[in-house]
Amino acid sequence: MDETNQTIITEFLLLGFGNLHQFKILVFTLFLMIHIMALTANFLVIVLVGVSRSLHSPMYFFLSQLSLCEILFTSNIVPTMLWLILVGGGMVSVTRCISQFYLLGVPTIAQCLLLAVMSFDRHVAICRPLHYTTIMTFTHQLQMVASCWMLGFTLAFFIFIFLSKLYFCGPNIINHFYCDVAPLLRLSCSSTSSVELVTGVVAFPVILSPFMFIVGTYISIIRTILKIPSSTGRHKAFSTCSSHLIIVCMYYGTLSSIYIFPPRDDSVDVNKSLSVLYTLVTPLFNPLIYSLRNQDIRCAIYKYIQPLRLWKLSYNMCAGH
Structure with missing residues:
Protein backbone atom coordinates (compact mmCIF):
# COMPACT_ATOMS: atom_id res chain seq x y z
CA MET A 1 0.00 0.00 0.00
CA ASP A 2 1.28 3.49 -0.86
CA GLU A 3 1.87 5.43 2.34
CA THR A 4 2.94 8.72 0.74
CA ASN A 5 -0.54 9.97 -0.18
CA GLN A 6 -2.21 9.00 3.08
CA THR A 7 -2.49 10.90 6.35
CA ILE A 8 -1.01 9.00 9.26
CA ILE A 9 -3.36 8.83 12.25
CA THR A 10 -1.71 9.80 15.54
CA GLU A 11 -4.78 9.63 17.83
CA PHE A 12 -7.69 7.27 18.42
CA LEU A 13 -11.16 8.17 19.61
CA LEU A 14 -12.24 5.82 22.40
CA LEU A 15 -16.05 5.83 22.54
CA GLY A 16 -16.23 4.17 25.94
CA PHE A 17 -19.85 3.54 26.89
CA GLY A 18 -21.27 6.33 24.73
CA ASN A 19 -23.51 8.98 26.15
CA LEU A 20 -25.03 7.64 29.36
CA HIS A 21 -27.10 10.83 29.86
CA GLN A 22 -28.54 10.98 33.39
CA PHE A 23 -26.96 7.65 34.38
CA LYS A 24 -23.40 8.93 33.90
CA ILE A 25 -22.79 9.88 37.54
CA LEU A 26 -24.48 6.71 38.80
CA VAL A 27 -22.36 4.42 36.61
CA PHE A 28 -19.21 6.39 37.43
CA THR A 29 -19.86 6.14 41.18
CA LEU A 30 -20.66 2.42 41.00
CA PHE A 31 -17.54 1.57 38.98
CA LEU A 32 -15.36 3.77 41.19
CA MET A 33 -16.62 2.05 44.35
CA ILE A 34 -15.98 -1.40 42.86
CA HIS A 35 -12.50 -0.30 41.79
CA ILE A 36 -11.65 1.02 45.25
CA MET A 37 -12.93 -2.17 46.90
CA ALA A 38 -10.90 -4.31 44.48
CA SER A 64 -0.13 -12.36 46.99
CA GLN A 65 1.47 -12.34 43.54
CA LEU A 66 -1.95 -12.99 42.03
CA SER A 67 -3.28 -9.96 43.91
CA LEU A 68 -0.38 -7.89 42.60
CA CYS A 69 -1.39 -8.88 39.06
CA GLU A 70 -4.94 -7.76 39.76
CA ILE A 71 -3.77 -4.39 41.11
CA LEU A 72 -1.58 -3.69 38.08
CA PHE A 73 -4.26 -4.90 35.68
CA THR A 74 -7.20 -2.95 37.03
CA SER A 75 -5.11 0.19 37.70
CA ASN A 76 -4.19 0.26 34.02
CA ILE A 77 -7.73 -0.03 32.66
CA VAL A 78 -10.22 1.40 35.16
CA PRO A 79 -8.93 5.03 35.37
CA THR A 80 -9.34 5.35 31.59
CA MET A 81 -12.78 3.75 31.85
CA LEU A 82 -13.89 6.22 34.51
CA TRP A 83 -12.54 9.16 32.50
CA LEU A 84 -14.44 8.04 29.41
CA ILE A 85 -17.66 7.71 31.40
CA LEU A 86 -17.39 11.34 32.55
CA VAL A 87 -16.42 12.84 29.18
CA GLY A 88 -18.50 10.50 27.01
CA GLY A 89 -15.49 9.45 24.90
CA GLY A 90 -12.03 10.88 24.43
CA MET A 91 -8.89 11.00 22.32
CA VAL A 92 -5.77 8.99 23.13
CA SER A 93 -2.51 8.94 21.22
CA VAL A 94 -1.51 5.86 19.23
CA THR A 95 1.62 5.51 21.40
CA ARG A 96 -0.40 5.64 24.61
CA CYS A 97 -2.92 3.18 23.20
CA ILE A 98 -0.28 0.60 22.28
CA SER A 99 1.51 1.17 25.60
CA GLN A 100 -1.75 0.53 27.46
CA PHE A 101 -2.09 -2.79 25.69
CA TYR A 102 1.46 -3.72 26.74
CA LEU A 103 0.72 -2.83 30.37
CA LEU A 104 -2.45 -4.90 30.04
CA GLY A 105 -0.58 -7.89 28.61
CA VAL A 106 2.10 -8.16 31.31
CA PRO A 107 -0.16 -8.93 34.32
CA THR A 108 -2.52 -10.99 32.12
CA ILE A 109 0.29 -13.31 31.02
CA ALA A 110 1.79 -13.44 34.51
CA GLN A 111 -1.60 -14.29 36.02
CA CYS A 112 -2.20 -17.17 33.60
CA LEU A 113 1.17 -18.63 34.51
CA LEU A 114 0.70 -18.01 38.24
CA LEU A 115 -2.58 -19.94 38.19
CA ALA A 116 -0.68 -22.89 36.71
CA VAL A 117 2.01 -22.54 39.40
CA MET A 118 -0.68 -22.53 42.10
CA SER A 119 -2.20 -25.70 40.68
CA PHE A 120 1.27 -27.31 40.79
CA HIS A 131 7.95 -34.30 49.62
CA TYR A 132 6.14 -30.95 49.81
CA THR A 133 8.68 -29.09 51.96
CA THR A 134 11.63 -30.33 49.91
CA ILE A 135 10.01 -29.45 46.57
CA MET A 136 8.35 -26.14 47.45
CA THR A 137 11.35 -24.43 49.00
CA PHE A 138 11.42 -20.63 49.18
CA THR A 139 14.11 -20.53 46.50
CA HIS A 140 11.93 -22.65 44.23
CA GLN A 141 8.97 -20.35 44.91
CA LEU A 142 10.99 -17.26 43.98
CA GLN A 143 12.24 -18.92 40.81
CA MET A 144 8.72 -19.83 39.67
CA VAL A 145 7.31 -16.38 40.44
CA ALA A 146 10.25 -14.63 38.76
CA SER A 147 9.77 -16.83 35.68
CA CYS A 148 6.08 -15.86 35.49
CA TRP A 149 6.87 -12.15 35.61
CA MET A 150 9.81 -12.40 33.21
CA LEU A 151 7.70 -14.26 30.67
CA GLY A 152 4.94 -11.69 31.17
CA PHE A 153 7.25 -8.77 30.38
CA THR A 154 9.04 -10.60 27.55
CA LEU A 155 6.08 -12.07 25.66
CA ALA A 156 4.02 -8.88 25.96
CA PHE A 157 7.03 -6.91 24.70
CA PHE A 158 7.22 -9.04 21.55
CA ILE A 159 3.63 -8.16 20.70
CA LEU A 187 -7.86 -0.06 12.06
CA SER A 188 -4.36 -0.67 10.72
CA CYS A 189 -3.56 0.33 7.13
CA SER A 190 -0.46 -1.89 7.05
CA SER A 191 -0.17 -5.65 6.97
CA THR A 192 -1.15 -7.24 10.26
CA SER A 193 -0.03 -10.79 9.45
CA SER A 194 3.13 -10.55 11.57
CA VAL A 195 1.18 -9.30 14.59
CA GLU A 196 -1.45 -12.02 14.19
CA LEU A 197 1.30 -14.65 13.91
CA VAL A 198 3.14 -13.44 17.02
CA THR A 199 -0.14 -13.13 18.97
CA GLY A 200 -1.10 -16.66 18.00
CA VAL A 201 2.31 -18.04 18.92
CA VAL A 202 2.20 -16.26 22.30
CA ALA A 203 -1.38 -17.37 23.01
CA PHE A 204 -0.45 -21.07 23.14
CA PRO A 205 2.12 -20.93 25.98
CA VAL A 206 0.14 -18.20 27.76
CA ILE A 207 -3.45 -19.46 27.63
CA LEU A 208 -3.73 -23.00 26.30
CA SER A 209 -0.64 -24.58 27.87
CA PRO A 210 -1.32 -23.35 31.45
CA PHE A 211 -4.98 -24.32 31.13
CA MET A 212 -4.15 -27.84 29.95
CA PHE A 213 -1.56 -28.13 32.74
CA ILE A 214 -4.17 -27.04 35.31
CA VAL A 215 -6.68 -29.57 33.97
CA GLY A 216 -4.05 -32.32 34.14
CA THR A 217 -3.03 -31.50 37.70
CA TYR A 218 -6.63 -31.40 38.92
CA ILE A 219 -7.40 -34.75 37.32
CA SER A 220 -4.50 -36.16 39.35
CA ILE A 221 -5.67 -34.27 42.48
CA ILE A 222 -9.23 -35.60 42.18
CA ARG A 223 -7.97 -39.16 41.73
CA THR A 224 -5.85 -38.83 44.86
CA ILE A 225 -8.71 -37.32 46.86
CA LEU A 226 -11.09 -40.14 45.88
CA LYS A 227 -8.61 -42.66 47.28
CA ILE A 228 -8.77 -41.06 50.75
CA PRO A 229 -10.83 -43.47 52.91
CA SER A 230 -12.60 -40.98 55.20
CA SER A 231 -15.13 -38.42 53.96
CA THR A 232 -13.68 -35.86 56.39
CA GLY A 233 -10.23 -36.30 54.85
CA ARG A 234 -11.62 -35.98 51.34
CA HIS A 235 -13.50 -32.80 52.24
CA LYS A 236 -10.44 -31.28 53.92
CA ALA A 237 -8.20 -32.09 50.94
CA PHE A 238 -10.64 -30.68 48.40
CA SER A 239 -11.29 -27.53 50.43
CA THR A 240 -7.61 -26.58 50.18
CA TYR A 259 -10.11 -13.59 23.22
CA ILE A 260 -10.58 -17.24 22.21
CA PHE A 261 -14.33 -17.27 21.46
CA PRO A 262 -15.10 -13.56 21.09
CA PRO A 263 -18.60 -12.29 20.32
CA ARG A 264 -19.41 -11.24 16.76
CA ASP A 265 -18.29 -7.80 15.65
CA ASP A 266 -21.88 -6.56 15.83
CA SER A 267 -22.19 -7.67 19.48
CA VAL A 268 -20.36 -4.63 20.83
CA ASP A 269 -22.45 -4.34 23.99
CA VAL A 270 -21.85 -8.01 24.84
CA ASN A 271 -18.11 -7.58 24.37
CA LYS A 272 -18.07 -4.49 26.59
CA SER A 273 -20.08 -6.25 29.29
CA LEU A 274 -17.66 -9.19 29.30
CA SER A 275 -14.74 -6.76 29.43
CA VAL A 276 -16.28 -4.96 32.42
CA LEU A 277 -16.62 -8.32 34.17
CA TYR A 278 -13.02 -9.18 33.29
CA THR A 279 -11.41 -5.85 34.19
CA LEU A 280 -13.55 -4.61 37.07
CA VAL A 281 -15.51 -7.37 38.80
CA THR A 282 -13.08 -10.32 38.63
CA PRO A 283 -10.25 -8.43 40.42
CA LEU A 284 -12.69 -7.88 43.31
CA PHE A 285 -14.04 -11.44 43.44
CA ASN A 286 -10.65 -13.17 43.53
CA PRO A 287 -9.49 -11.91 46.97
CA LEU A 288 -13.04 -12.16 48.33
CA ILE A 289 -13.31 -15.81 47.33
CA TYR A 290 -10.05 -16.65 49.09
CA SER A 291 -10.97 -14.56 52.13
CA LEU A 292 -14.46 -15.98 52.57
CA ARG A 293 -13.50 -19.60 51.92
CA ASN A 294 -10.14 -19.69 53.68
CA GLN A 295 -9.97 -19.95 57.46
CA ASP A 296 -6.30 -18.89 57.67
CA ILE A 297 -6.98 -15.57 55.95
CA ARG A 298 -10.12 -14.97 58.00
CA CYS A 299 -8.14 -15.60 61.19
CA ALA A 300 -5.36 -13.25 60.04
CA ILE A 301 -7.90 -10.52 59.30
CA TYR A 302 -9.53 -11.00 62.71
CA LYS A 303 -6.13 -11.00 64.44
CA TYR A 304 -5.16 -7.59 63.09
CA ILE A 305 -8.61 -5.98 63.19
CA GLN A 306 -9.52 -7.07 66.72
CA PRO A 307 -6.83 -4.90 68.43
CA LEU A 308 -8.12 -1.90 66.49
CA ARG A 309 -11.64 -2.60 67.72
CA LEU A 310 -10.43 -2.91 71.31
CA TRP A 311 -8.44 0.34 70.99
CA LYS A 312 -11.51 2.14 69.65
CA LEU A 313 -13.65 0.71 72.47
CA SER A 314 -11.18 1.84 75.15
CA TYR A 315 -10.95 5.29 73.51
CA ASN A 316 -14.74 5.67 73.59
CA MET A 317 -14.84 4.61 77.23
CA CYS A 318 -12.17 7.19 78.11
CA ALA A 319 -13.99 9.88 76.14
CA GLY A 320 -17.18 9.06 78.07
CA HIS A 321 -15.43 9.92 81.32
Missing part, protein backbone atom coordinates in the same frame (compact mmCIF):
# COMPACT_ATOMS: atom_id res chain seq x y z
CA LEU A 39 -7.71 -2.35 45.17
CA THR A 40 -8.34 -2.44 48.94
CA ALA A 41 -9.05 -6.18 48.99
CA ASN A 42 -5.97 -7.06 46.93
CA PHE A 43 -3.71 -4.73 48.93
CA LEU A 44 -5.07 -6.33 52.11
CA VAL A 45 -4.14 -9.81 50.86
CA ILE A 46 -0.59 -8.67 50.06
CA VAL A 47 -0.17 -6.99 53.45
CA LEU A 48 -1.60 -9.94 55.39
CA VAL A 49 0.65 -12.43 53.61
CA GLY A 50 3.63 -10.20 54.37
CA VAL A 51 3.00 -9.62 58.10
CA SER A 52 1.18 -12.78 59.25
CA ARG A 53 3.39 -15.77 60.02
CA SER A 54 0.47 -18.16 59.59
CA LEU A 55 0.32 -17.15 55.93
CA HIS A 56 4.03 -17.67 55.23
CA SER A 57 3.47 -20.67 52.96
CA PRO A 58 3.83 -21.17 49.19
CA MET A 59 0.09 -21.07 48.54
CA TYR A 60 -0.34 -17.63 50.11
CA PHE A 61 2.88 -16.30 48.58
CA PHE A 62 1.51 -17.17 45.14
CA LEU A 63 -1.83 -15.66 46.13
CA ASP A 121 1.55 -26.27 44.44
CA ARG A 122 -1.80 -27.88 45.26
CA HIS A 123 -0.83 -31.00 43.29
CA VAL A 124 2.37 -31.45 45.31
CA ALA A 125 0.59 -30.73 48.60
CA ILE A 126 -2.14 -33.33 48.01
CA CYS A 127 -0.48 -35.93 45.80
CA ARG A 128 3.05 -35.82 47.27
CA PRO A 129 2.63 -34.44 50.81
CA LEU A 130 5.79 -36.09 52.19
CA PHE A 160 4.29 -4.52 21.61
CA ILE A 161 7.21 -4.31 19.17
CA PHE A 162 5.15 -5.63 16.25
CA LEU A 163 2.18 -3.42 17.15
CA SER A 164 4.48 -0.40 17.20
CA LYS A 165 5.40 -1.07 13.55
CA LEU A 166 1.80 -0.69 12.38
CA TYR A 167 0.60 2.58 10.92
CA PHE A 168 -2.95 3.93 10.83
CA CYS A 169 -4.38 6.12 8.09
CA GLY A 170 -8.11 5.46 7.96
CA PRO A 171 -10.84 5.48 10.63
CA ASN A 172 -9.57 6.16 14.13
CA ILE A 173 -12.64 5.22 16.19
CA ILE A 174 -12.41 2.40 18.77
CA ASN A 175 -15.81 1.42 20.15
CA HIS A 176 -14.42 0.26 23.47
CA PHE A 177 -13.15 1.67 26.78
CA TYR A 178 -9.53 0.49 26.43
CA CYS A 179 -7.05 -0.33 23.68
CA ASP A 180 -7.09 -4.00 22.78
CA VAL A 181 -5.25 -5.80 20.02
CA ALA A 182 -8.32 -6.71 17.91
CA PRO A 183 -9.57 -3.13 17.20
CA LEU A 184 -5.98 -2.00 16.57
CA LEU A 185 -5.55 -4.66 13.92
CA ARG A 186 -8.88 -3.72 12.30
CA CYS A 241 -7.88 -26.21 46.39
CA SER A 242 -11.55 -25.32 45.84
CA SER A 243 -10.94 -21.56 45.98
CA HIS A 244 -8.21 -21.82 43.37
CA LEU A 245 -10.44 -23.95 41.16
CA ILE A 246 -13.25 -21.36 41.33
CA ILE A 247 -10.86 -18.57 40.34
CA VAL A 248 -9.47 -20.63 37.46
CA CYS A 249 -12.99 -21.21 36.12
CA MET A 250 -13.89 -17.52 36.45
CA TYR A 251 -10.64 -16.24 34.96
CA TYR A 252 -10.40 -18.61 32.00
CA GLY A 253 -14.13 -18.37 31.39
CA THR A 254 -14.05 -14.60 30.90
CA LEU A 255 -10.64 -14.66 29.17
CA SER A 256 -11.70 -17.25 26.61
CA SER A 257 -15.04 -15.53 25.98
CA ILE A 258 -13.19 -12.32 25.06
Whole structure:
Protein backbone atom coordinates (compact mmCIF):
# COMPACT_ATOMS: atom_id res chain seq x y z
CA MET A 1 0.00 0.00 0.00
CA ASP A 2 1.28 3.49 -0.86
CA GLU A 3 1.87 5.43 2.34
CA THR A 4 2.94 8.72 0.74
CA ASN A 5 -0.54 9.97 -0.18
CA GLN A 6 -2.21 9.00 3.08
CA THR A 7 -2.49 10.90 6.35
CA ILE A 8 -1.01 9.00 9.26
CA ILE A 9 -3.36 8.83 12.25
CA THR A 10 -1.71 9.80 15.54
CA GLU A 11 -4.78 9.63 17.83
CA PHE A 12 -7.69 7.27 18.42
CA LEU A 13 -11.16 8.17 19.61
CA LEU A 14 -12.24 5.82 22.40
CA LEU A 15 -16.05 5.83 22.54
CA GLY A 16 -16.23 4.17 25.94
CA PHE A 17 -19.85 3.54 26.89
CA GLY A 18 -21.27 6.33 24.73
CA ASN A 19 -23.51 8.98 26.15
CA LEU A 20 -25.03 7.64 29.36
CA HIS A 21 -27.10 10.83 29.86
CA GLN A 22 -28.54 10.98 33.39
CA PHE A 23 -26.96 7.65 34.38
CA LYS A 24 -23.40 8.93 33.90
CA ILE A 25 -22.79 9.88 37.54
CA LEU A 26 -24.48 6.71 38.80
CA VAL A 27 -22.36 4.42 36.61
CA PHE A 28 -19.21 6.39 37.43
CA THR A 29 -19.86 6.14 41.18
CA LEU A 30 -20.66 2.42 41.00
CA PHE A 31 -17.54 1.57 38.98
CA LEU A 32 -15.36 3.77 41.19
CA MET A 33 -16.62 2.05 44.35
CA ILE A 34 -15.98 -1.40 42.86
CA HIS A 35 -12.50 -0.30 41.79
CA ILE A 36 -11.65 1.02 45.25
CA MET A 37 -12.93 -2.17 46.90
CA ALA A 38 -10.90 -4.31 44.48
CA LEU A 39 -7.71 -2.35 45.17
CA THR A 40 -8.34 -2.44 48.94
CA ALA A 41 -9.05 -6.18 48.99
CA ASN A 42 -5.97 -7.06 46.93
CA PHE A 43 -3.71 -4.73 48.93
CA LEU A 44 -5.07 -6.33 52.11
CA VAL A 45 -4.14 -9.81 50.86
CA ILE A 46 -0.59 -8.67 50.06
CA VAL A 47 -0.17 -6.99 53.45
CA LEU A 48 -1.60 -9.94 55.39
CA VAL A 49 0.65 -12.43 53.61
CA GLY A 50 3.63 -10.20 54.37
CA VAL A 51 3.00 -9.62 58.10
CA SER A 52 1.18 -12.78 59.25
CA ARG A 53 3.39 -15.77 60.02
CA SER A 54 0.47 -18.16 59.59
CA LEU A 55 0.32 -17.15 55.93
CA HIS A 56 4.03 -17.67 55.23
CA SER A 57 3.47 -20.67 52.96
CA PRO A 58 3.83 -21.17 49.19
CA MET A 59 0.09 -21.07 48.54
CA TYR A 60 -0.34 -17.63 50.11
CA PHE A 61 2.88 -16.30 48.58
CA PHE A 62 1.51 -17.17 45.14
CA LEU A 63 -1.83 -15.66 46.13
CA SER A 64 -0.13 -12.36 46.99
CA GLN A 65 1.47 -12.34 43.54
CA LEU A 66 -1.95 -12.99 42.03
CA SER A 67 -3.28 -9.96 43.91
CA LEU A 68 -0.38 -7.89 42.60
CA CYS A 69 -1.39 -8.88 39.06
CA GLU A 70 -4.94 -7.76 39.76
CA ILE A 71 -3.77 -4.39 41.11
CA LEU A 72 -1.58 -3.69 38.08
CA PHE A 73 -4.26 -4.90 35.68
CA THR A 74 -7.20 -2.95 37.03
CA SER A 75 -5.11 0.19 37.70
CA ASN A 76 -4.19 0.26 34.02
CA ILE A 77 -7.73 -0.03 32.66
CA VAL A 78 -10.22 1.40 35.16
CA PRO A 79 -8.93 5.03 35.37
CA THR A 80 -9.34 5.35 31.59
CA MET A 81 -12.78 3.75 31.85
CA LEU A 82 -13.89 6.22 34.51
CA TRP A 83 -12.54 9.16 32.50
CA LEU A 84 -14.44 8.04 29.41
CA ILE A 85 -17.66 7.71 31.40
CA LEU A 86 -17.39 11.34 32.55
CA VAL A 87 -16.42 12.84 29.18
CA GLY A 88 -18.50 10.50 27.01
CA GLY A 89 -15.49 9.45 24.90
CA GLY A 90 -12.03 10.88 24.43
CA MET A 91 -8.89 11.00 22.32
CA VAL A 92 -5.77 8.99 23.13
CA SER A 93 -2.51 8.94 21.22
CA VAL A 94 -1.51 5.86 19.23
CA THR A 95 1.62 5.51 21.40
CA ARG A 96 -0.40 5.64 24.61
CA CYS A 97 -2.92 3.18 23.20
CA ILE A 98 -0.28 0.60 22.28
CA SER A 99 1.51 1.17 25.60
CA GLN A 100 -1.75 0.53 27.46
CA PHE A 101 -2.09 -2.79 25.69
CA TYR A 102 1.46 -3.72 26.74
CA LEU A 103 0.72 -2.83 30.37
CA LEU A 104 -2.45 -4.90 30.04
CA GLY A 105 -0.58 -7.89 28.61
CA VAL A 106 2.10 -8.16 31.31
CA PRO A 107 -0.16 -8.93 34.32
CA THR A 108 -2.52 -10.99 32.12
CA ILE A 109 0.29 -13.31 31.02
CA ALA A 110 1.79 -13.44 34.51
CA GLN A 111 -1.60 -14.29 36.02
CA CYS A 112 -2.20 -17.17 33.60
CA LEU A 113 1.17 -18.63 34.51
CA LEU A 114 0.70 -18.01 38.24
CA LEU A 115 -2.58 -19.94 38.19
CA ALA A 116 -0.68 -22.89 36.71
CA VAL A 117 2.01 -22.54 39.40
CA MET A 118 -0.68 -22.53 42.10
CA SER A 119 -2.20 -25.70 40.68
CA PHE A 120 1.27 -27.31 40.79
CA ASP A 121 1.55 -26.27 44.44
CA ARG A 122 -1.80 -27.88 45.26
CA HIS A 123 -0.83 -31.00 43.29
CA VAL A 124 2.37 -31.45 45.31
CA ALA A 125 0.59 -30.73 48.60
CA ILE A 126 -2.14 -33.33 48.01
CA CYS A 127 -0.48 -35.93 45.80
CA ARG A 128 3.05 -35.82 47.27
CA PRO A 129 2.63 -34.44 50.81
CA LEU A 130 5.79 -36.09 52.19
CA HIS A 131 7.95 -34.30 49.62
CA TYR A 132 6.14 -30.95 49.81
CA THR A 133 8.68 -29.09 51.96
CA THR A 134 11.63 -30.33 49.91
CA ILE A 135 10.01 -29.45 46.57
CA MET A 136 8.35 -26.14 47.45
CA THR A 137 11.35 -24.43 49.00
CA PHE A 138 11.42 -20.63 49.18
CA THR A 139 14.11 -20.53 46.50
CA HIS A 140 11.93 -22.65 44.23
CA GLN A 141 8.97 -20.35 44.91
CA LEU A 142 10.99 -17.26 43.98
CA GLN A 143 12.24 -18.92 40.81
CA MET A 144 8.72 -19.83 39.67
CA VAL A 145 7.31 -16.38 40.44
CA ALA A 146 10.25 -14.63 38.76
CA SER A 147 9.77 -16.83 35.68
CA CYS A 148 6.08 -15.86 35.49
CA TRP A 149 6.87 -12.15 35.61
CA MET A 150 9.81 -12.40 33.21
CA LEU A 151 7.70 -14.26 30.67
CA GLY A 152 4.94 -11.69 31.17
CA PHE A 153 7.25 -8.77 30.38
CA THR A 154 9.04 -10.60 27.55
CA LEU A 155 6.08 -12.07 25.66
CA ALA A 156 4.02 -8.88 25.96
CA PHE A 157 7.03 -6.91 24.70
CA PHE A 158 7.22 -9.04 21.55
CA ILE A 159 3.63 -8.16 20.70
CA PHE A 160 4.29 -4.52 21.61
CA ILE A 161 7.21 -4.31 19.17
CA PHE A 162 5.15 -5.63 16.25
CA LEU A 163 2.18 -3.42 17.15
CA SER A 164 4.48 -0.40 17.20
CA LYS A 165 5.40 -1.07 13.55
CA LEU A 166 1.80 -0.69 12.38
CA TYR A 167 0.60 2.58 10.92
CA PHE A 168 -2.95 3.93 10.83
CA CYS A 169 -4.38 6.12 8.09
CA GLY A 170 -8.11 5.46 7.96
CA PRO A 171 -10.84 5.48 10.63
CA ASN A 172 -9.57 6.16 14.13
CA ILE A 173 -12.64 5.22 16.19
CA ILE A 174 -12.41 2.40 18.77
CA ASN A 175 -15.81 1.42 20.15
CA HIS A 176 -14.42 0.26 23.47
CA PHE A 177 -13.15 1.67 26.78
CA TYR A 178 -9.53 0.49 26.43
CA CYS A 179 -7.05 -0.33 23.68
CA ASP A 180 -7.09 -4.00 22.78
CA VAL A 181 -5.25 -5.80 20.02
CA ALA A 182 -8.32 -6.71 17.91
CA PRO A 183 -9.57 -3.13 17.20
CA LEU A 184 -5.98 -2.00 16.57
CA LEU A 185 -5.55 -4.66 13.92
CA ARG A 186 -8.88 -3.72 12.30
CA LEU A 187 -7.86 -0.06 12.06
CA SER A 188 -4.36 -0.67 10.72
CA CYS A 189 -3.56 0.33 7.13
CA SER A 190 -0.46 -1.89 7.05
CA SER A 191 -0.17 -5.65 6.97
CA THR A 192 -1.15 -7.24 10.26
CA SER A 193 -0.03 -10.79 9.45
CA SER A 194 3.13 -10.55 11.57
CA VAL A 195 1.18 -9.30 14.59
CA GLU A 196 -1.45 -12.02 14.19
CA LEU A 197 1.30 -14.65 13.91
CA VAL A 198 3.14 -13.44 17.02
CA THR A 199 -0.14 -13.13 18.97
CA GLY A 200 -1.10 -16.66 18.00
CA VAL A 201 2.31 -18.04 18.92
CA VAL A 202 2.20 -16.26 22.30
CA ALA A 203 -1.38 -17.37 23.01
CA PHE A 204 -0.45 -21.07 23.14
CA PRO A 205 2.12 -20.93 25.98
CA VAL A 206 0.14 -18.20 27.76
CA ILE A 207 -3.45 -19.46 27.63
CA LEU A 208 -3.73 -23.00 26.30
CA SER A 209 -0.64 -24.58 27.87
CA PRO A 210 -1.32 -23.35 31.45
CA PHE A 211 -4.98 -24.32 31.13
CA MET A 212 -4.15 -27.84 29.95
CA PHE A 213 -1.56 -28.13 32.74
CA ILE A 214 -4.17 -27.04 35.31
CA VAL A 215 -6.68 -29.57 33.97
CA GLY A 216 -4.05 -32.32 34.14
CA THR A 217 -3.03 -31.50 37.70
CA TYR A 218 -6.63 -31.40 38.92
CA ILE A 219 -7.40 -34.75 37.32
CA SER A 220 -4.50 -36.16 39.35
CA ILE A 221 -5.67 -34.27 42.48
CA ILE A 222 -9.23 -35.60 42.18
CA ARG A 223 -7.97 -39.16 41.73
CA THR A 224 -5.85 -38.83 44.86
CA ILE A 225 -8.71 -37.32 46.86
CA LEU A 226 -11.09 -40.14 45.88
CA LYS A 227 -8.61 -42.66 47.28
CA ILE A 228 -8.77 -41.06 50.75
CA PRO A 229 -10.83 -43.47 52.91
CA SER A 230 -12.60 -40.98 55.20
CA SER A 231 -15.13 -38.42 53.96
CA THR A 232 -13.68 -35.86 56.39
CA GLY A 233 -10.23 -36.30 54.85
CA ARG A 234 -11.62 -35.98 51.34
CA HIS A 235 -13.50 -32.80 52.24
CA LYS A 236 -10.44 -31.28 53.92
CA ALA A 237 -8.20 -32.09 50.94
CA PHE A 238 -10.64 -30.68 48.40
CA SER A 239 -11.29 -27.53 50.43
CA THR A 240 -7.61 -26.58 50.18
CA CYS A 241 -7.88 -26.21 46.39
CA SER A 242 -11.55 -25.32 45.84
CA SER A 243 -10.94 -21.56 45.98
CA HIS A 244 -8.21 -21.82 43.37
CA LEU A 245 -10.44 -23.95 41.16
CA ILE A 246 -13.25 -21.36 41.33
CA ILE A 247 -10.86 -18.57 40.34
CA VAL A 248 -9.47 -20.63 37.46
CA CYS A 249 -12.99 -21.21 36.12
CA MET A 250 -13.89 -17.52 36.45
CA TYR A 251 -10.64 -16.24 34.96
CA TYR A 252 -10.40 -18.61 32.00
CA GLY A 253 -14.13 -18.37 31.39
CA THR A 254 -14.05 -14.60 30.90
CA LEU A 255 -10.64 -14.66 29.17
CA SER A 256 -11.70 -17.25 26.61
CA SER A 257 -15.04 -15.53 25.98
CA ILE A 258 -13.19 -12.32 25.06
CA TYR A 259 -10.11 -13.59 23.22
CA ILE A 260 -10.58 -17.24 22.21
CA PHE A 261 -14.33 -17.27 21.46
CA PRO A 262 -15.10 -13.56 21.09
CA PRO A 263 -18.60 -12.29 20.32
CA ARG A 264 -19.41 -11.24 16.76
CA ASP A 265 -18.29 -7.80 15.65
CA ASP A 266 -21.88 -6.56 15.83
CA SER A 267 -22.19 -7.67 19.48
CA VAL A 268 -20.36 -4.63 20.83
CA ASP A 269 -22.45 -4.34 23.99
CA VAL A 270 -21.85 -8.01 24.84
CA ASN A 271 -18.11 -7.58 24.37
CA LYS A 272 -18.07 -4.49 26.59
CA SER A 273 -20.08 -6.25 29.29
CA LEU A 274 -17.66 -9.19 29.30
CA SER A 275 -14.74 -6.76 29.43
CA VAL A 276 -16.28 -4.96 32.42
CA LEU A 277 -16.62 -8.32 34.17
CA TYR A 278 -13.02 -9.18 33.29
CA THR A 279 -11.41 -5.85 34.19
CA LEU A 280 -13.55 -4.61 37.07
CA VAL A 281 -15.51 -7.37 38.80
CA THR A 282 -13.08 -10.32 38.63
CA PRO A 283 -10.25 -8.43 40.42
CA LEU A 284 -12.69 -7.88 43.31
CA PHE A 285 -14.04 -11.44 43.44
CA ASN A 286 -10.65 -13.17 43.53
CA PRO A 287 -9.49 -11.91 46.97
CA LEU A 288 -13.04 -12.16 48.33
CA ILE A 289 -13.31 -15.81 47.33
CA TYR A 290 -10.05 -16.65 49.09
CA SER A 291 -10.97 -14.56 52.13
CA LEU A 292 -14.46 -15.98 52.57
CA ARG A 293 -13.50 -19.60 51.92
CA ASN A 294 -10.14 -19.69 53.68
CA GLN A 295 -9.97 -19.95 57.46
CA ASP A 296 -6.30 -18.89 57.67
CA ILE A 297 -6.98 -15.57 55.95
CA ARG A 298 -10.12 -14.97 58.00
CA CYS A 299 -8.14 -15.60 61.19
CA ALA A 300 -5.36 -13.25 60.04
CA ILE A 301 -7.90 -10.52 59.30
CA TYR A 302 -9.53 -11.00 62.71
CA LYS A 303 -6.13 -11.00 64.44
CA TYR A 304 -5.16 -7.59 63.09
CA ILE A 305 -8.61 -5.98 63.19
CA GLN A 306 -9.52 -7.07 66.72
CA PRO A 307 -6.83 -4.90 68.43
CA LEU A 308 -8.12 -1.90 66.49
CA ARG A 309 -11.64 -2.60 67.72
CA LEU A 310 -10.43 -2.91 71.31
CA TRP A 311 -8.44 0.34 70.99
CA LYS A 312 -11.51 2.14 69.65
CA LEU A 313 -13.65 0.71 72.47
CA SER A 314 -11.18 1.84 75.15
CA TYR A 315 -10.95 5.29 73.51
CA ASN A 316 -14.74 5.67 73.59
CA MET A 317 -14.84 4.61 77.23
CA CYS A 318 -12.17 7.19 78.11
CA ALA A 319 -13.99 9.88 76.14
CA GLY A 320 -17.18 9.06 78.07
CA HIS A 321 -15.43 9.92 81.32
